Amino acid sequence: MGDFLLKKIIIIAGPSGAGKTTISDYLSEKYGIPRVLTHTTRPMRTGEKQNVSYHFETDETFAQLHFFEHIRYGSYQYGSSREALNLAWKKHDLVSLIVDIKGVYTYIKQLGDKVYFLYVTTSTKEELKERLLKRGDDPEKIKERLSGSELNLLPEDLKQYAHVIVNDDLAKTKQALDALMARFQAKKYRLL
Ligand SMILES: Nc1ncnc2c1ncn2[C@@H]1O[C@H](COP(=O)(O)OP(=O)(O)OP(=O)(O)O)[C@@H](O)[C@H]1O
Numbered sequence: 469m470g471d472f473l474l475k476k477i478i479i480i481a482g483p484s485g486a487g488k489t490t491i492s493d494y495l496s497e498k499y500g501i502p503r504v505l506t507h508t509t510r511p512m513r514t515g516e517k518q519n520v521s522y523h524f525e526t527d528e529t530f531a532q533l534h535f536f537e538h539i540r541y542g543s544y545q546y547g548s549s550r551e552a553l554n555l556a557w558k559k560h561d562l563v564s565l566i567v568d569i570k571g572v573y574t575y576i577k578q579l580g581d582k583v584y585f586l587y588v589t590t591s592t593k594e595e596l597k598e599r600l601l602k603r604g605d606d607p608e609k610i611k612e613r614l615s616g617s618e619l620n621l622l623p624e625d626l627k628q629y630a631h632v633i634v635n636d637d638l639a640k641t642k643q644a645l646d647a648l649m650a651r652f653q654a655k656k657y658r659l660l
Pocket residue numbers: 482483484485486487488489490491599600603635636637638639641
């Protein structure tokens with residue numbers, strides 16, 4: 469299984485539309501850092517694929533699974549498993565995972581300094597709204613996602629752990645990620 473001490477996880481969180489999936493895809497494509505897939509009961513969006521974007525579940529199949537942590541977000545359930553993480557760590561020292569803010573608390577509490585927390589956001593809420601409209605999200609759902617706890621703002625007590633990326637300009641974000649990866653390699657995964 470390799471040296472467990474080397475195993476690290478980049479936990480990505482932030483508002484809907486901020487670019488968490490885009491960033492995770494970039495890390496995967498450019499640096500071979502796989503995303504640990506999570507499970508959800510929400511319907512697939514255009515372009516998403518079963519067992520590539522998520523493990524898409526029904527309420528019945530979701531209820532049968534054993535989760536490390538799980539949440540209800542909007543009308544749907546989401547959950548991540550320790551088994552999937554361990555499986556990914558068998559092949560890779562560094563992996564990524566996308567969760568909401570509640571999930572971030574769980575991962576930091578349970579995995580401590582194995583976690584590198586990337587908080588992704590934009591300068592304005594309008595930018596998020598525009599991206600979600602362009603993606604074809606329902607305007608009512610967008611309203612819900614961009615208010616209250618669904619907005620996934622960075623709480624005060626998580627700021628000490630967060631490495632913030634303001635993803636307004638994708639080219640600049642990629643430069644910031646490249647710099648981050650260079651630091652990782654230099655430090656040989658001593659992330660925090
Ligand atoms: N810097 C950027 N500038 C413009 N559009 C972007 C940028 N980053 C991502 N996008 C686009 O915004 C949309 C949302 O991005 P993405 O799916 O990565 O967000 P997300 O944070 O994973 O959202 P969600 O939590 O809703 O799944 C996508 O269409 C993506 O191509």
